[in-house]
Amino acid sequence: MQRRILMMLVLLLVIIMSLTPVFAQDEPQTPAITEITWTCPSGFEGQxxxxxxxxxxxxxxxxxxxxxxxxxxxxxxxxxxxxxxxxxxxxxxxxxxxxxxxxxxxxxxxxxxxxxxxxxxxxxxxxxxxxxxxxxxxxxxxxxxxxxxxGTFGALYNVDVIGEEITTWEQIWNFPGRIGWTDDQRSILGVALRELGYNPNSTDEGEVYEALDLLLGYATNSNLIHISEDPTPLFVRGDLDLILTYSGDAFQRILECECDNFKYVIPVEGSVLxxxxxxxxxxxxxxxxxxxxxxxxxxxxxxxxxxxxxxxxxxxxxxxxxxxxxxxxxxxxIPSDDVLELMWVIEDIQDAEFIYADAWDEFRIIISR
Amino acid sequence: MAMWLTARTRKYSGVLLALPSVLWLVLFFLLPLVIVFVFSFMTRSTSVTGVTLPFTLSSYERAFNVFDVILIRSLRIALFTTLICLVIGYPIAFYIRTRKTVLGRNIALFLIILPFWTNFLVRTYAWQVLLSENGTINGFLRGIGILAQGESLQMLQTEGAVLLGLVYGYLPFMVLPIYASLRRFDFRLVEAANDLGARDLQVFWRIIVPMTLPGIIAGSILVFIPAIGSFVTPDMLGGTKTLMIGTLIGDKFERDRPLGAALSMIMMGMVLVALVIYAWGMRKESQNNG
Amino acid sequence: MANTVLSQPKFGQLVAVDDRIKRGRILQTVGRFSGGVVIPFASYFFLWAPILVLVLFSFNASRTVDVWRGFTFDWYLNVFNSMGAGSARSSATLMESLRNSLFIGAISTIIATVLGTMLALSMARSKFPGKKIVDGILLVPMVIPEITQGISLALFFKIVFDYVQNTTGERWLPGFGTIIIGHVAFNISYVAIVVRASLQGLSKSYEEASYDLGANYWHTFWRVTFPLILPGIIGGALLAFTLSLDDYLITFYNKGVGSGTLPIYVYGMLKTSVSPEVNALSTIMLAVSTVLVGTSLWLQGRNGARAD
Incomplete structure (x- = not known):
């Protein structure tokens, strides 16, 4: 056994030695990256x-x-x-x-x-x-x-349903097909807050409830039939025509389906980054x-x-x-520079989180009637 | 009678035999429920435990004021599920019981139980595929011309879909206890009643139903309880209009623990009320019979 | 009411009548109650339709389930290949979750069957103060919805583990242990109830005779009671195993790293798209359980027929 291991080690050494000069000669002048250059230090084997x-x-x-x-x-x-x-x-x-x-x-x-x-x-x-x-x-x-x-928060939709590409939040809220939302209270209420001209991370109860009313108006005038952690499978299967979701999830589905009727949009008014x-x-x-x-x-x-x-x-x-x-x-x-400027990041607002939670509860209950 | 096997040794061995199970259930079932009970009276917070002092009734207040729609809907869906299971399950149990040979009976029983050896989630998923707008049923309806091309019925994300999924999921819980009580049922009683001039309906209501009542009660409880707390089915087959209490409890575990705990307690309260009604009905029935 | 309809002499006469002649008429009567064959057959179709779809799509050449694109065995090959080493990550996780499911199911079934049988013996064969309370406790797992059980157990473990860490400095983690504890907790009752039913159907005279002949409790149990209630114990164990394999919520809230079961894996998958491998695996599991349960029922049927 030991002899075999020794032999393999020697062999390995020979190979490495014969390769090393090749690497040395071929050192590229421009740093074109064609492979992983990261090397793993030893000592982690088996962990x-x-x-x-x-x-x-x-x-x-x-x-x-x-x-x-x-x-x-x-x-x-x-x-x-x-x-x-x-x-x-x-x-x-x-x-x-x-x-x-x-x-x-x-x-x-x-x-x-x-x-x-x-x-x-x-x-x-x-x-x-x-x-x-x-x-x-x-x-x-x-x-x-x-x-x-x-990533970004936007809409993945079936362009066949509306016949044209959409670009704004207004078009998303009034989309003529079956709509599903990702259950993300901070993002969706944030969009509504921004639309009202408030800080999308507002901690003001009055403002959040104004945003809630705005969303209720949109929801009752459209065919919002689904809210869950991840509505993408329903969209892919054709049970929803537009979903609010995250960019990567959307593009994974777009690339998988190899069809030209799935489109993802980051509305021009800006959205969550x-x-x-x-x-x-x-x-x-x-x-x-x-x-x-x-x-x-x-x-x-x-x-x-x-x-x-x-x-x-x-x-x-x-x-x-x-x-x-x-x-x-x-x-x-990647959104265009104009849109990128309008994007915002969701912040930790500590106990004000409960304002959003309560408003969202109210929203879900009212639309479930 | 062996003299050494006194009442005392029996008592002793009985306690000893029951002890491990009782300890297990108290420790890993009742004690955790006590924690939920305590949590339900605490104040929500954004801390590691999710709760803080002081003790308050506000979670219960919110549960009844804000979530009343959900509570009522859950109760309604669970009751309908139980009722439909009973209406479908009773004839099935009867059918199984009346097979002529033991083998036939076993095959009939086997065909009921077998689908339940595939995973609950996978079965529910299969319904998603069936009910989807581009799914099997819509495809079939389009194929035979009931629906035009491009037309489809929206079946998913409706209360009907949730009911269907729940009935499908819990039907055996109804069939098996009824079958068990029918197995003990002596069909010569039917014969006797007929001989004495009783009509079929009379026989059914006055003999068969009372004799199988324990099975009906057991089955109804076994269906009602998981139905009211269901989480997976409304999540997979329902939509915005079918939000149920189980989904809400799961959600509130992450975001608002006292409210989740209060909702759990209220749900258990509803189960308890159902049990009391059943127990009362059963006692009344046995008094009538006695 | 039933008692007044049937007076004693009538019943005596009936017993004497040849059962076989009467059976035809009785069946006619009860047949009407079961809606003839229509309702049962519709029900059987209802129960089997989704299963058929599942099986069908496990042979579908397309990865999606909306269209039929021809016949393939690929998904089955993937499942079998993933049992070996060097397979794709997702299939390897699928197999790991299956192994976890079977392991957790087996251990929790064994524990629950032993404890539940003991409890059933105690309930059916002895009297002691507080028996009514035990009876009540026994019912608790059956009347508490799973979601409450899963979450309450998770909160309980958190408190216990924190306490252990604060007092001893040792860190306890959720994992197989916590899942098994949860599964045993809801399975004890089911086993106890099934076994108690078969004990109640068993006359005490067998055991009394054994005691009279000088056998002790231990001997009597293993030589007399156990063989007689074995079908009940097996039934209870099968039920426990099934419930354990099917559980999602209690496992979800009490799992640790690497202890996810098949339902956990499948649920994660449902969030995007179910791979046809899951259909294939489900079909395999269905086929295996069909053979197992079918054989046992067939054997029981034969024994039963002989006993008749």
Missing amino acids: TLVLYNWLYFISDTAIQEFEARCGVTVRLETYGSNEELIASMRQGNPGYDIAVPADYGIAIMAREGLIQKIDVSRIPNYANIDDLYKGLSFDPNEEYSVPYLW DVESMVLLKDAPNPELAYLFMDFIHDPFVAALNTNETAYGSVNRVAVEAGLIDPEISQAI
Whole structure:
């Protein structure tokens, strides 16, 4: 046995030695990125990383690469909303290392001590992230989160039903087909607040209830028949004609169906911009490997894989500038500069969250009559 | 009678045998319910536990003032589900009981139970596929010309779809207890009644129904309880107009724990009322018979 | 009322009449109550239609379920391939969740069957103070909706685990243990009720005779009672296993890392689109359970026929 291992080692050494000069000669002059350059330090073999993520929110290829390079196992489990993630962490971390909450979720989790501080100096590839996404309102001092992907909140609709492409919120509210909404009170009430000229993160009860009345008007005058955590399957099967959902989920469906009647729109009046970031959970069993994974994710090639497979926007500046993002995807998901200026991020508003919750309860009950 | 097996040893062994189960149920069933009970009187907060002091009745107030529509709807859907299950389940139980051979009876029973060996979620999903606008039923109706091309019936996301899913899901809970009580039923009683000049309907209402009442009651309870607390079925087959209490409790566990706890308590209250009514009905029936 | 209709001598006469001749007429009467064959057959169709759709689409060449695009065995091959190593992530997770389901189902069934049978023996064969209360406790799991049970148990574990951590510094986590505890909790009652029913149908004289002959409690149970109530115990265990396999809510609120069961996996999948592998796996499970349950019923039927 030992002799065989020794022989293999020697063989390996010979191969490596014969290859090394080739690499040295071929060192490219321009930094064109054609592969993952990230290397895994040794010593992690056989370990496990547990990732708690949204469904279909990571590239399978990236995970496999990470597993192969480090000799580790990545276990992926999923949640369906910020609230589900927070609720399960409040129950006590059952053994997850990394989670990927959206914006205001990070602030809540930091405030409640559900996540640990991150030392970004231990993540060399953190430098690859566009400054635009760093130090946002939910983590102003860059202490708790590593930006991961971004998306928008808009409408996925069947263009055959209306016969033309739509561009505004007004057209969305008055869409002539069967409508389904994602059960996201902060985003939807936020849109209504903005329409009334208020802060979409308002903590004023009167303003939120005005927004509620506005939504009630829209809902009763249209065919809103469905509200759930994820209405996309019903849309794909043809039981809904328009759904309010997130950009990546929408584009995954558009790419899957290979049809030309599914369209996604970010209305010109602006909408929610969500930035999902990786966080290190409290009581994470393997923080070392977690750091390694966060660094790996921001290797430009990996970051590009992630965007190209999930259809969510990349926060990795190097990947974007090197042209690694599938042009079809970047064209589709990036709003125009005018619209981008009107987008907003949902903020943690602490106990004012209950104002939204109560208003939303009232909304759901009134439309269920 | 063995003299050593005194009442005392029996008492002793009885307690010993019951103890592990009782402990398990108290520890992992009743105690957790006490926690929910306490939570339902606390104030909501954005803390790790989701609750804080002081004690208040405000969650109950909100549950009855804001969510009354949902409570009534859940109760109505659960009652209808029970009723439909009874109307469909009784003849099925009868059918199974009256197969001539044991094998025939077993096959009939087998065909009822078997679909339930596939996962509940998968079965409900199958209904989604059937009821969808581009689904099997609409496709069939278009195929035979009842619906024009491009036309479809909206069946999903209606209260009818939820009722259908619930009846489908819980029908065996009705059939099996009724069948069990029919199994013990001596059909010569029917014969005797006929000989004495009783008409079929009389036989049915005066002999068969009272004799199978325990099965009917057990079946109704077994259907009513999961139906009123149902979570998966309204989620998968319903829409905005079929919001039920189970979905709400699940949602409030994440966002507003005292309210979720209060809704749980109210739902258990409704179950309890149903049980009391049944128990009362059963006692009255047995008094009539006695 | 029934008692007044039937006076004693009449009943005596009836017993003497040949059963077989009478049976035809009795069946005619009761046949009318069951709506002839229409209602039962419509009901059977109602029960089986979704299953047929499921089976049909497990052979559909298209990944979507709205259209039939020809026949394929691919989904079955995927399921079988994923049992080996080096398979796609999603199929591997599918198989892991199936293994978890079977493991949790088996362990919780064993525990619930042992405890439930003991409880049934106690309820049916002895008297002790507080028996009425035990009777009440026994019913609790059957009258508490699953969602309440799942959430209350999760809150309970949270409090206990926090307490343990504060006092001993040790960190307890939800996982297989918490799921199994929850499943046993709702299964004990079902097992106890089924076993108690078969104990009630069993005359005490067998056991008394055994005691008279000098056997002790232990011997009497294993040599006399146990073989006689075995069908009841098996029935209770099967019921417990089925309920455990089917449970979504209690598992959802009490699972840990890597302990997700098949329903958890399927529910996650329903949020986007159900892969045809799930249809294939369901069909396989249906086929296996058909063979198992069918064989047992056939055997029972044969025994029953012989007993007649």
